[in-house]
Amino acid sequence: AQTVTQSQPEMSVQEAETVTLSCTYDTSESNYYLFWYKQPPSRQMILVIRQEAYKQQNATENRFSVNFQKAAKSFSLKISDSQLGDTAMYFCAFANSGGGADGLTFGKGTHLIIQP
Amino acid sequence: ETGVTQSPTHLIKTRGQQVTLRCSSQSGHNTVSWYQQALGQGPQFIFQYYREEENGRGNFPPRFSGLQFPNYSSELNVNALELDDSALYLCASSLEGEWTYNEQFFGPGTRLTVL
Numbered sequence: 001a002q003t004v005t006q007s008q009p010e011m012s013v014q015e016a017e018t019v020t021l022s023c024t025y026d027t028s029e030s031n032y033y034l035f036w037y038k039q040p041p042s043r044q045m046i047l048v049i050r051q052e053a054y055k056q057q058n059a060t061e062n063r064f065s066v067n068f069q070k071a072a073k074s075f076s077l078k079i080s081d082s083q084l085g086d087t088a089m090y091f092c093a094f095a096n097s098g099g100g101a102d103g104l105t106f107g108k109g110t111h112l113i114i115q116p
Numbered sequence: 117e118t119g120v121t122q123s124p125t126h127l128i129k130t131r132g133q134q135v136t137l138r139c140s141s142q143s144g145h146n147t148v149s150w151y152q153q154a155l156g157q158g159p160q161f162i163f164q165y166y167r168e169e170e171n172g173r174g175n176f177p178p179r180f181s182g183l184q185f186p187n188y189s190s191e192l193n194v195n196a197l198e199l200d201d202s203a204l205y206l207c208a209s210s211l212e213g214e215w216t217y218n219e220q221f222f223g224p225g226t227r228l229t230v231l
Binding site (some may be wrong): 050101103 | 149151156157158159160161162163164166171172174204206208219220222223224225
């Protein structure tokens with residue numbers, strides 16, 4: 001079974017700063033998917049960014065980028081030029097390849113607070 | 117907004133009762149997954165339905181069951197409620213192929229409290 005670990009329960013930065021959220025995972029699979037989801041107080045889980053394990057290039061979506069280290073089983077999220085609207089719970093998640101019948105495996109989350 | 121809706125928003129039940137939670141998927145999505153999110157935790161996978169059949173289950177007992185209907189709606193049923201069933205229940209829909217993984221779109225969840 002896969003496990004996902006987020007070691008930072010809470011982080012707080014000033015608006016416009018850059019922040020990095022950490023995630024490590026454990027799997028015996030060679031191909032899989034990794035995700036960062038954002039859950040604001042409205043509770044609706046929103047996909048921030050996605051990485052396919054067979055792709056060496058790190059994924060980037062506007063101000064969000066990842067540092068994917070497959071050998072180290074590490075998948076961190078960097079948020080540049082942080083904004084007040086980035087305040088939310090952030091979850092790292094893992095999925096096996098070949099369909100989603102095993103569902104997503106989530107970490108416990110990091111509560112990110114952006115201070116004005 | 118993801119186009120996935122859930123009802124009710126909040127629900128209070130007593131131990132031993134049964135509950136049905138509902139989800140309406142995005143139009144065209146053939147797959148729905150259900151997750152349980154306890155307070156302060158990440159979501160845990162309950163099960164997935166693909167074309168109206170259960171095709172994957174997490175570590176949840178049989179008293180958690182589901183249905184998926186042709187009109188893109190689905191249900192999560194929980195029998196013999198226990199206090200530990202108190203949680204936010206999330207559904208997520210996606211368009212799955214046999215060998216692909218596609219983005220799951222989450223609903224806003226139903227907050228269940230068991231007294």
